[in-house]
Amino acid sequence: MKKNKIKIISLVLILAAVSACTPVKPWERGNLALSQMALDADGQEAAFRQHTFYSKESASGGYGGHGGGCGCN
Amino acid sequence: MSLINRLSLAALALPGIVAEDAYAGRVDETFSTDFQYAHYEESNDRMEVDVFNLTAVAPIGKNFTASLDLVRDTMSGASPVLNVKDGQGNVQQFLSSASITDERDALNASLSYAFDDVDLSIGGGVSDENDYFSGHVNAGVSWALNKKLTTLNLTGSVAFDEITATGRPEINETKTSQKYLLGVTQILNKDSLIQSNMTFAYHNGYLSDPYKRVYIEDTATQVNDARPGNKFQWAWLTRYVHHFKAANKAALHADYRLYIDDWGVDAHTVELSWFQPIADGWQIVPRFRYYTQDKADFYQATFTSSNLGAIHSSDYRLAGFGSIGAGIKLTKSFLMSGFVKEVKLQTAFDYNDRKASYQIGGDNSGSFDDYSFYMVTASINARF
Amino acid sequence: MNQFYKKLATACLLLSMSFSILALEIGKPAPEFSLPNIASTTLSSLSDYRGQVIYLDFWASWCPPCRTSFPLLEALYKKHNKAGFVVVAINIDEEIEGMERFLKLYPASFDILRDPEGEWADTYAIEAMPTSFIIDKAGVIRHIHSGFAKSDIVEIETKITELLAEGL
Numbered sequence: 001m002k003k004n005k006i007k008i009i010s011l012v013l014i015l016a017a018v019s020a021c022t023p024v025k026p027w028e029r030g031n032l033a034l035s036q037m038a039l040d041a042d043g044q045e046a047a048f049r050q051h052t053f054y055s056k057e058s059a060s061g062g063y064g065g066h067g068g069g070c071g072c073n
Numbered sequence: 074m075s076l077i078n079r080l081s082l083a084a085l086a087l088p089g090i091v092a093e094d095a096y097a098g099r100v101d102e103t104f105s106t107d108f109q110y111a112h113y114e115e116s117n118d119r120m121e122v123d124v125f126n127l128t129a130v131a132p133i134g135k136n137f138t139a140s141l142d143l144v145r146d147t148m149s150g151a152s153p154v155l156n157v158k159d160g161q162g163n164v165q166q167f168l169s170s171a172s173i174t175d176e177r178d179a180l181n182a183s184l185s186y187a188f189d190d191v192d193l194s195i196g197g198g199v200s201d202e203n204d205y206f207s208g209h210v211n212a213g214v215s216w217a218l219n220k221k222l223t224t225l226n227l228t229g230s231v232a233f234d235e236i237t238a239t240g241r242p243e244i245n246e247t248k249t250s251q252k253y254l255l256g257v258t259q260i261l262n263k264d265s266l267i268q269s270n271m272t273f274a275y276h277n278g279y280l281s282d283p284y285k286r287v288y289i290e291d292t293a294t295q296v297n298d299a300r301p302g303n304k305f306q307w308a309w310l311t312r313y314v315h316h317f318k319a320a321n322k323a324a325l326h327a328d329y330r331l332y333i334d335d336w337g338v339d340a341h342t343v344e345l346s347w348f349q350p351i352a353d354g355w356q357i358v359p360r361f362r363y364y365t366q367d368k369a370d371f372y373q374a375t376f377t378s379s380n381l382g383a384i385h386s387s388d389y390r391l392a393g394f395g396s397i398g399a400g401i402k403l404t405k406s407f408l409m410s411g412f413v414k415e416v417k418l419q420t421a422f423d424y425n426d427r428k429a430s431y432q433i434g435g436d437n438s439g440s441f442d443d444y445s446f447y448m449v450t451a452s453i454n455a456r457f
Numbered sequence: 458m459n460q461f462y463k464k465l466a467t468a469c470l471l472l473s474m475s476f477s478i479l480a481l482e483i484g485k486p487a488p489e490f491s492l493p494n495i496a497s498t499t500l501s502s503l504s505d506y507r508g509q510v511i512y513l514d515f516w517a518s519w520c521p522p523c524r525t526s527f528p529l530l531e532a533l534y535k536k537h538n539k540a541g542f543v544v545v546a547i548n549i550d551e552e553i554e555g556m557e558r559f560l561k562l563y564p565a566s567f568d569i570l571r572d573p574e575g576e577w578a579d580t581y582a583i584e585a586m587p588t589s590f591i592i593d594k595a596g597v598i599r600h601i602h603s604g605f606a607k608s609d610i611v612e613i614e615t616k617i618t619e620l621l622a623e624g625l
Contacts, residue, residue, distance in 0.1 A: 021259075021261050021262070022261070022262045022263075023220075023222070024222060024260055024262060024263050025575060025578070025579065025583075026220065026221070026578075026583055026584060026585050026586050026588075027515065027517065027549040027575045027578040027583055027586060028263050028575060029260075029263070029519075029586070030517060030518075030519045030550060030551055030555070031263055031264055031316045031318065031322070032260060032263070032264075032266060032316075033519040033520070034316070034322060034324065034519070035356075035406070036316075036322070036323065036324040036348035036350065036356060037266070037314055037316055037324050039258070039266075039268055039312060039314065039326075042419060042452070042454075043107075043128070044107050044109040044126050044128060044452060045109065045111075045402075045419070045421065045450055045452065047126070048109070048111045048124060048126070048448075048450060049423075049448070052113055052446075052448060053364070055390075056390065056396075056427065056446070057340065057364060057366060057390065057396065058332070058334065058336075058338040058340060058366050058369070058390060058391060059308065059330065059332035059338070059340035059342060059364070059366060060274070060306065060308065060332075061252070061254075061272035061274060061306060061307075061308035061310070061330075061332070062254075062270050062271075062272050062308040062309065062310025062330045062332075063270070063310060064213075064226065064228055064254045064256065064270060064272075065215065065224070065226030065228070065254065065256040065258060065268060065270055066192065066215040066224055066226060066258065067215075067217075067223075067224030067226070067257075067258020067259075067260075067266070067268060068224075068258055068260060068266045068268075068314070070519055070520055070521070070586060071217070071220075071221035071222075071585065071586070072520050072521060072522050072585065072586045072587070072604065073187075073522055073585065073603075073604035073605070073606070101521050102521075102522075102525055102606060102607055103521075135606045135608055220584065221585070408558075408562060409562065410524075410528075410562035410563055414524070
């Protein structure tokens with residue numbers, strides 16, 4: 001039952017994502033380079049928030065990794 | 074003073090979380106220093122924490138980047154020790170007496186090397202307080218494919234902890250943890266991107282809280298918190314970011330995380346933030362969070378001699394509950410072209426309400442555990 | 458679950474693959490662009506610079522390496538301009554305000570042209586931001602440089618002085 005729910009959620013996410021997929025040229029990344037588009041623009045605050053929630057709740061994990069942004073160099 | 078509360082701020086291998094820019098790979102040749110002050114406070118004169126965090130990042134040569142992160146936490150206040158039943162059969166929480174201040178110091182360092190499309194990083198750190206020591210190492214690789222529209226991320230870390238307890242000289246324990254992340258960041262179009270990560274964590278050793286106890290109703294006695302000697306955690310986080318040009322270049326961030334562990338806890342987390350630029354260099358960010366979790370298999374508010382078993386805990390962290398939070402952040406960025414390239418000032422306030430009744434599918438039997446907390450942060454970031 | 462995930466990655470990889478029609482190589486003539494110059498109302502073309510050594514730079518206000526490159530290119534331009542060296546910086550910002558804010562912080566006396574649609578960035582098959590081309594006095598591409606780091610200016614200056622020494 002749980003496995004089916006997971007499959008449905010992931011299918012919806014993937015279909016939504018794929019339908020929006022268009023190739024972006026290197027010079028078209030201006031919007032993606034904005035600081036408000038960054039996944040973790042404030043690393044210290046993210047670390048503090050995750051520490052806090054991890055100490056008060058059972059769940060943890062998931063955060064990390066690079067990507068997005070201007071793709072320069 | 075609750076060990077779990079300390080564990081919260083103790084070494085959490087967070088590979089990849091350094092003061093990050095909005096860019097992939099080693100793009101910036103600037104030095105940066107960030108200083109943040111954070112305050113955490115619970116309701117009902119419970120726990121209070123002050124955190125000071127200093128981070129410095131420096132480029133070395135054309136491809137290396139080094140970073141150093143220092144943290145000092147100061148904690149004080151009471152925390153729950155166990156639950157008892159009063160004369161009417163209602164559960165009451167019993168808190169430790171407000172203790173003296175406890176301090177924790179942590180240091181993290183990392184070094185990364187940027188190739189054309191691949192970024193490698195290694196790091197390590199230690200965290201030290203009077204009854205808990207943790208050391209960790211981590212490594213990660215980031216691979217940009219497909220004209221840098223797709224980034225694959227793989228990280229791993231190992232931590233080794235030493236645990237003692239004030240007032241319990243028999244506690245001289247260890248714990249090892251391994252954590253792995255596998256994820257993808259994908260640019261969908263000019264205005265949106267998605268990131269999806271899975272993490273796997275394995276813990277072995279002493280996982281109980283030496284400061285917590287459980288109450289046995291029929292004998293009116295207490296025994297120590299006793300949890301399994303291992304734990305497996307799985308989390309799947311998906312983050313979506315969308316740009317709204319018409320709303321003065323605002324951005325919506327929507328995150329969903331599914332969490333399952335082998336102690337019987339399933340949890341869902343939803344976070345939404347709206348980054349709204351206003352005027353020159355100012356941004357206001359309202360945010361909302363909803364969290365719900367099941368109780369652990371061996372959790373009970375109180376026990377009887379017959380259902381006690383070898384494994385038992387009444388820790389409020391393992392109960393069934395939900396948490397609703399909202400907050401707001403304000404940032405101001407000054408861009409310059411002299412020796413200092415940018416100075417950013419940031420401040421945020423968040424309020425969280427944790428209630429047994431907010432749990433999806435809960436039986437609402439744990440309201441004695443309910444509490445709320447707020448967080449305030451203020452930081453200054455500079456790039457040279 | 459893994460299957461769905463693989464399908465997403467494959468779909469996006471396929472959709473995002475682009476193929477450049479024009480193979481730009483060292484030794485080939487540089488495509489003849491014609492773009493508005495921000496300093497005047499007229500258009501500037503590649504042929505306007507025939508006989509000079511050109512550092513052709515595709516840049517944007519949102520690109521951090523561009524902030525590093527501008528002061529260095531300005532200094533290089535001032536140093537070698539009399540000997541026949543020019544910098545032509547093609548800005549691909551979609552909105553002109555972004556470019557203007559950048560130039561307030563990093564002013565430049567060399568030619569800045571506008572290509573907001575990215576038409577010439579496409580023709581020059583730009584793979585990363587920023588990308589620069591060193592073009593000799595005869596209009597032939599002699600060096601292609603993706604990205605920019607502070608230390609790159611040394612190599613660039615060496616190449617420029619070599620090409621300035623060549624006859625037409």
